[in-house]
Each structure stands twice: as C-alpha cells, then as structure tokens.
Amino acid sequence: MNLKQLSEHLGLSQTTVSRALNGYPEVNETTRRRVERAAAEGNYRPNLRAMSLATGKAMAIGHVVPVAHKNDVVNPVFAEFVAGASQTYNLHGYELMLTIAETKNEESIYRSLAAKRAVDGVIVHSPLRDDPRLALLNEIGLPFVVHGRVCDSKTEYNWIDMNNRRAFKQATQLLIDLGHKKIALVNGQETLSFAWLRRQGYEEAFKDNQLEIEPAFLSSAALTETYGYEKASELLALEKSPSAFLVSSYIVALGIRRAISQAGLNIGKDISVIIHDDELSYFDNSAAVPQFTSTRSSVREAGILAAEMLLKQIDDPGLYPQTQLLESHLTIGSSTGPYKA
Amino acid sequence: MNLKQLSEHLGLSQTTVSRALNGYPEVNETTRRRVERAAAEGNYRPNLRAMSLATGKAMAIGHVVPVAHKNDVVNPVFAEFVAGASQTYNLHGYELMLTIAETKNEESIYRSLAAKRAVDGVIVHSPLRDDPRLALLNEIGLPFVVHGRVCDSKTEYNWIDMNNRRAFKQATQLLIDLGHKKIALVNGQETLSFAWLRRQGYEEAFKDNQLEIEPAFLSSAALTETYGYEKASELLALEKSPSAFLVSSYIVALGIRRAISQAGLNIGKDISVIIHDDELSYFDNSAAVPQFTSTRSSVREAGILAAEMLLKQIDDPGLYPQTQLLESHLTIGSSTGPYKA
DNA sequence: GTGAAAGCGCTAACAA
DNA sequence: TTGTTAGCGCTTTCAC
Numbered sequence: 019m020n021l022k023q024l025s026e027h028l029g030l031s032q033t034t035v036s037r038a039l040n041g042y043p044e045v046n047e048t049t050r051r052r053v054e055r056a057a058a059e060g061n062y063r064p065n066l067r068a069m070s071l072a073t074g075k076a077m078a079i080g081h082v083v084p085v086a087h088k089n090d091v092v093n094p095v096f097a098e099f100v101a102g103a104s105q106t107y108n109l110h111g112y113e114l115m116l117t118i119a120e121t122k123n124e125e126s127i128y129r130s131l132a133a134k135r136a137v138d139g140v141i142v143h144s145p146l147r148d149d150p151r152l153a154l155l156n157e158i159g160l161p162f163v164v165h166g167r168v169c170d171s172k173t174e175y176n177w178i179d180m181n182n183r184r185a186f187k188q189a190t191q192l193l194i195d196l197g198h199k200k201i202a203l204v205n206g207q208e209t210l211s212f213a214w215l216r217r218q219g220y221e222e223a224f225k226d227n228q229l230e231i232e233p234a235f236l237s238s239a240a241l242t243e244t245y246g247y248e249k250a251s252e253l254l255a256l257e258k259s260p261s262a263f264l265v266s267s268y269i270v271a272l273g274i275r276r277a278i279s280q281a282g283l284n285i286g287k288d289i290s291v292i293i294h295d296d297e298l299s300y301f302d303n304s305a306a307v308p309q310f311t312s313t314r315s316s317v318r319e320a321g322i323l324a325a326e327m328l329l330k331q332i333d334d335p336g337l338y339p340q341t342q343l344l345e346s347h348l349t350i351g352s353s354t355g356p357y358k359a
Numbered sequence: 360m361n362l363k364q365l366s367e368h369l370g371l372s373q374t375t376v377s378r379a380l381n382g383y384p385e386v387n388e389t390t391r392r393r394v395e396r397a398a399a400e401g402n403y404r405p406n407l408r409a410m411s412l413a414t415g416k417a418m419a420i421g422h423v424v425p426v427a428h429k430n431d432v433v434n435p436v437f438a439e440f441v442a443g444a445s446q447t448y449n450l451h452g453y454e455l456m457l458t459i460a461e462t463k464n465e466e467s468i469y470r471s472l473a474a475k476r477a478v479d480g481v482i483v484h485s486p487l488r489d490d491p492r493l494a495l496l497n498e499i500g501l502p503f504v505v506h507g508r509v510c511d512s513k514t515e516y517n518w519i520d521m522n523n524r525r526a527f528k529q530a531t532q533l534l535i536d537l538g539h540k541k542i543a544l545v546n547g548q549e550t551l552s553f554a555w556l557r558r559q560g561y562e563e564a565f566k567d568n569q570l571e572i573e574p575a576f577l578s579s580a581a582l583t584e585t586y587g588y589e590k591a592s593e594l595l596a597l598e599k600s601p602s603a604f605l606v607s608s609y610i611v612a613l614g615i616r617r618a619i620s621q622a623g624l625n626i627g628k629d630i631s632v633i634i635h636d637d638e639l640s641y642f643d644n645s646a647a648v649p650q651f652t653s654t655r656s657s658v659r660e661a662g663i664l665a666a667e668m669l670l671k672q673i674d675d676p677g678l679y680p681q682t683q684l685l686e687s688h689l690t691i692g693s694s695t696g697p698y699k700a
Numbered sequence: 701g702t703g704a705a706a707g708c709g710c711t712a713a714c715a716a
Numbered sequence: 717t718t719g720t721t722a723g724c725g726c727t728t729t730c731a732c
Contacts, residue, residue, distance in 0.1 A: 019474075020725060031703045036727065046701055063474035067412040068725030071708050076408065081457075085442060097438055101426060104459040113477060116422075116457045118445040133360075133404035135709095136454060243609075268584075272609055275616055279626045286620055361709060372719045377711065387717055409709030412724045476725095703732080708725105715720075 102321025246273025443662025587614025
C-alpha cells in the first residue's frame with residue numbers, strides 16, 4: 019500500500035493524506051482521524067526511500083566501527099552502546115546503518131557515506147588519541163558524535179565518554195589501599211584514547227601515593243585472551259612479579275586467570291585482580307567480599323545519550339559542541355570497607 | 360555533485376552517464392573512460408535514496424538482533440558475525456541496517472522494515488527452537504537467512520550454523536576420556552536453538568558412554584557472569600559436586616572461575632573447565648598442555664557466508680532453501696594426546 | 701481545509 | 717551508441 023493507493027481509497031488527494039499523517043495543523047480533525055484509521059488498517063508505511071529523496075534527509079545514522087586487523091577484537095562494549103543508540107533512533111524514526119571499516123579504507127567510507135547521502139550523521143567509535151577522522155568529518159561537513167574522546171584535539175567536537183581516567187585511578191588506589199605496590203596494568207593499545215586515559219589514571223594514583231612505577235608492569239596491546247595469558251605468564255615468571263593485576267578487559271582477564279592458575283597461584287590469596295571494563299567491572303580478592311557490579315546498563319545509557327546528542331545536532335547545528343562525561347560504576351565491598359567509585 | 364550536474368559538465372545525457380557508470384555494454388569505451396574520469400574527479404557517488412527509489416531495491420540488508428530483557432547480554436558472537444557480513448555487503452554495494460529488537464515489538468519491526476521498503480532481506484539472529492519469525496517472514500515475503508537453526512521447523516528455510524551439537528558432544532567426550540563423570544553443563548537458555556543443540560551433544564556423549572546424567576548438573580539461563588558465579592557456587596557446595604564444568608560462554612566462565620577460586624579450588628588440579636563459545640574455545644587443565652584456539656575467524660566466516668547466501672537469494676529466489684553447517688574448531692593438546700574436534 | 705503540480709536524483713523503456 | 721521521456725513514492729510550494 020502506497021500513498022497513492024491510500025489516497026484513492028479515501029477519495030482524498032495525496033497531499034491531504036500526507037499532511038494528515040505528518041501532523042500538519044491545517045488538516046480537519048475528522049479527516050485526520052479517517053486517514054489515520056485507513057492507514058492503520060491498510061498497514062501503510064511511507065516508503066523510506068521516497069520520503070528521504072523528497073525531504074533530502076537520509077533518516078539514518080551511520081555507526082562506523084574500525085577494525086585494525088582482520089581478526090582484531092571488535093570492541094565488545096560496542097554491542098551495548100549500539101543497542102542504546104538503536105533505541106533512540108527507533109523513537110525518532112531513524113535507521114541505524116552499520117559499517118565495519120578496516121582502517122585503510124576508513125576515509126573513503128566516510129566520504130562515500132556522505133556523498134551517497136546514506137546518512138545524516140555518524141557516531142565515531144574507538145577514537146584515537148589523535149584521530150584524523152575529526153578533521154575529515156569537519157571537512158566534509160557530516161555531523162558526528164564521538165563515542166570516547168580524542169585527547170589531542172585542538173578543535174571542539176561532540177563527544178560522550180566514560181570517565182576512564184578516574185575509574186582507573188580509583189581502582190589503582192583501591193589496590194594500593196590494600197597494600198599492593200607491585201601492580202601490573204594490562205591495558206589496551208595506548209594509541210586508543212580509552213587506554214591512554216586509563217593509564218593516566220593508573221599513573222596518577224602512583225604519583226599521589228609517591229610510589230614508583232615499575233615500567234615492566236605496564237603493558238598495552240590488542241585486547242585478546244592470548245595477550246592476557248602471555249603477558250601474565252611473563253610477569254609471573256619474573257623475579258619481582260606483580261601482586262596484583264589491573265586489567266582493561268574481561269577477555270584479557272580470562273587469559274590472565276589462566277596464567278595465574280597455571281602458575282599454581284590463587285586469586286584472592288596470592289594475588290589480586292581488578293577487571294575494569296566499561297561493560298563489566300569487578301574486584302576479585304577473597305580477603306574482601308567481592309561484590310560484583312555490571313556497568314552494562316551505563317554503556318547502553320551512553321548509546322542513548324550519544325544518539326540523542328547527534329539527532330539534536332542534526333536538528334539544530336547551532337548546538338555544537340556538546341559533551342558528556344559519565345562516571346563508571348565500580349561498586350565494591352572490600353576488606354577496607356565499602357568502596358564506591 | 361549529482362547526475363544532472365555531472366552529465367551537463369560532460370555534455371552528455373544523464374542516461375549515458377548512468378549507463379557508463381553502471382557498466383552497461385552498449386556504451387562507447389572512450390565515452391565510458393571520459394565519464395569515469397569525470398565522476399572520479401568530481402567525487403560523484405549516486406544518491407542512494409534516488410537510486411533505490413528508481414530501481415525498487417533498497418540496497419540494504421537488515422540485521423535484527425533480539426534482546427529479551429532490557430539488560431540482557433547482546434550475544435557477543437554477533438559482533439564478529441556482523442563484521443563478516445558487512446564485508447560482503449560492501450563488496451556488493453549493500454548497506455547494513457541494524458535493529459535491536461525487544462521481543463515484544465519484534466513482529467512489528469519486521470513488518471515495518473518490509474512495508475517501509477527499508478531492506479531487501481534480513482538476517483535472523485538468535486533463533487529459538489520453535490521460532491515464530493519464520494512464519495512471519497514467509498508471510499510478508501521478505502527474504503531471510505537464519506544465523507543458527509530453528510530446530511522444530513517443519514518448513515525449509517535458509518540457514519547457516521556452527522555445529523553446536525557435535526562440538527559439545529566432543530567436548531563432553533574429552534572430559535569423559537579424562538575420567539570425569541560429574542560434568543556440569545552450564546548452558547544458555549534452552550529455548551534458544553544453540554543451547555538446545557549443545558545440550559543434545561552433551562547428552563549424546565553421556566549416552567554413548569552409558570553414563571547417567573545428574574539432573575542437578577544441567578542448568579540453563581541467560582549468559583551472564585552472575586549466572587556463572589551463582590550456579591558454580593551452588594554446585595560446588597553440593598555434597599556430590601562436579602569435577603568438571605562445560606561452559607557455554609566465556610562471560611559465564613568468568614563467574615565460574617570466580618566461584619572456583621573462592622571455594623579454594625584449583626582449576627586443572629581439583630577441577631576441569633572447558634569453555635566452548637563460538638567466539639572462543641579452550642580447555643583448561645594443568646594436567647594437560649592447554650592449547651588455546653580462538654574460533655573467532657570462523658564466526659566472521661559465517662557472517663560472510665550468510666550474507667552471500669542472502670544476496671544470492673535476493674538475486675535469484677529460485678535457490679531457496681540454502682543451508683550450511685560449519686564445524687567448530689576446538690583444537691586442544693591434552694594429556695590424553697592431541698585432540699582435534 | 702483541500703488539491704494540482706512540480707520536483708527530489710536516479711533508472712529504464714523506447715526512440716533515434 | 718546516445719538521447720528523450722516517463723516514472724519510482726513521497727513532500728511541498730502555490731493556488732483555490
């Protein structure tokens with residue numbers, strides 16, 4: 019059923035039917051009712067393509083997720099974030115257009131998205147500390163919101179982020195409070211903003227407590243199980259091995275736990291582990307009462323907010339730039355007393 | 360730059376330019392070159408909306424991912440699968456339209472996707488044992504491929520799946536070969552096909568070895584860390600507690616490991632754990648040499664194949680139905696010798 | 701309050 | 717080999 023058929027069926031013009039359905043005020047209320055009923059009965063939905071051709075709006079938002087290498091981990095947080103965004107788009111009649119981009123084609127993907135008029139704006143995922151996409155998107159004039167931050171940007175832009183720096187500072191502080199001094203940070207690639215900020219938090223806590231950082235305890239790589247396993251094996255074999263691990267991802271943590279088991283050590287007895295992932299945070303120490311908190315819902319919340327931000331931007335370009343910093347909810351009951359970050 | 364401008368610039372008709380760009384054979388090769396160069400220089404890309412309005416093809420595929428509850432885990436396999444599919448779509452000029460659907464609106468989402476002419480076909484994720492979506496999609500005539508299988512379907516349909524039944528049968532057999540009899544299966548919700556098939560594999564292995572299944576060792580629920588933790592704690596507190604866990608997801612495994620640590624047990628010494636996830640599979644037993652294998656790439660492969668299947672279907676509806684069963688690659692070196700499933 | 705008509709940017713008969 | 721013309725299904729002036 020299309021507009022023409024519907025209007026013929028009703029004995030009205032396409033114009034009137036369109037106006038009735040789109041909430042124009044000049045339509046007679048009785049007519050509107052009649053039209054709405056017929057539309058519902060006929061299960062009429064405007065053809066999206068025709069609509070967007072006529073209005074010049076794509077009615078779609080692009081999410082471009084970069085993948086560095088063929089088999090790299092697609093950021094797992096991403097799924098929840100997107101779920102939130104999707105919810106917002108549904109509410110506003112927008113579609114979500116997903117593109118997985120290998121870094122080499124990335125520029126052409128954004129350009130072609132814009133040139134094809136496929137989307138009205140994009141969400142930028144996995145920002146780098148100094149991300150060339152900002153300049154690119156500004157150049158082609160495509161509205162965007164960054165999920166995360168670009169640390170080294172001189173220009174302003176829309177972003178929404180978890181407070182990674184603060185979360186890791188507090189997690190580190192917790193371990194220090196428990197008496198740990200040899201804390202290994204098993205981090206993501208520090209060209210990525212989130213990992214860089216997490217490391218800063220770690221370092222700040224050490225500085226605040228006038229403790230020295232052991233360089234061998236800092237590591238960063240793509241967040242895979244294998245990385246966690248190999249790094250932890252290596253560190254545990256050291257003469258001066260860490261008494262605690264602060265881990266940037268639960269996938270990595272799986273590997274770390276495997277190495278710890280294999281070394282014959284016991285988490286909570288011989289060693290402490292804190293996992294801090296946007297999706298999942300917990301503290302594991304048998305001296306404590308580990309209280310698990312998932313932050314999953316706040317990632318989804320971030321997706322909702324990012325999408326709203328972007329739609330607002332598209333609606334009213336004057337709002338630029340908007341920003342939001344969300345706190346991570348790492349709730350832990352520990353032997354040092356309840357801890358709330 | 361649009362077609363009109365480009366053709367005026369070239370002194371040709373829109374038709375010729377369009378034909379040249381779309382590879383029609385009747386175009387003079389010299390003209391085609393000229394057109395292609397001008398198009399590249401002007402960075403011309405056809406407006407997707409106009410194109411799809413004219414052709415009647417949406418040039419987009421929908422991926423509809425169901426989420427049962429607000430904070431349910433979005434299947435993590437999904438990201439890799441989608442990455443594969445996305446790759447295929449890029450190659451064929453299709454877009455990937457993502458929708459996160461709460462089960463209650465699901466029907467209307469499919470209907471509206473079809474009515475709005477937003478997509479030419481859909482990939483169905485997370486199929487149930489008896490999934491009402493098959494009938495729905497057949498009714499509205501939207502081409503589809505199921506990622507997974509609908510066990511109880513009487514009708515034929517396109518699907519691609521990992522061999523869950525076989526993988527879990529073999530994993531169970533491995534544990535049995537190692538001498539385990541008390542094997543807990545910590546599974547996903549068995550209304551979902553994949554979990555149901557995994558359980559069948561588990562049961563088959565028990566039957567083959569004439570072993571009795573302890574009902575208390577079978578559990579199924581949404582795949583969360585908390586579920587793993589609570590279920591394992593409960594089982595480990597039993598008088599007759601399991602000596603091995605066979606786990607359907609690495610997120611759940613995280614919780615199980617937490618419970619095992621807390622119970623003062625050692626994986627590989629007191630207890631064995633096999634995680635079998637489409638994304639990630641490994642066996643953890645210190646008596647063995649645990650050799651880790653990620654099956655991540657085969658999930659991506661499945662995405663590629665599913666997308667190809669769907670595009671073929673759209674191109675030629677006569678091919679219906681197509682199916683593919685992929686084997687899980689669980690490669691393990693164990694004390695019983697190398698094991699290849 | 702309603703309708704006629706033009707146009708969004710492309711493709712595809714049909715003509716030449 | 718190229719061009720003319722008529723749509724695709726909607727929105728939106730402009731006129732009534």
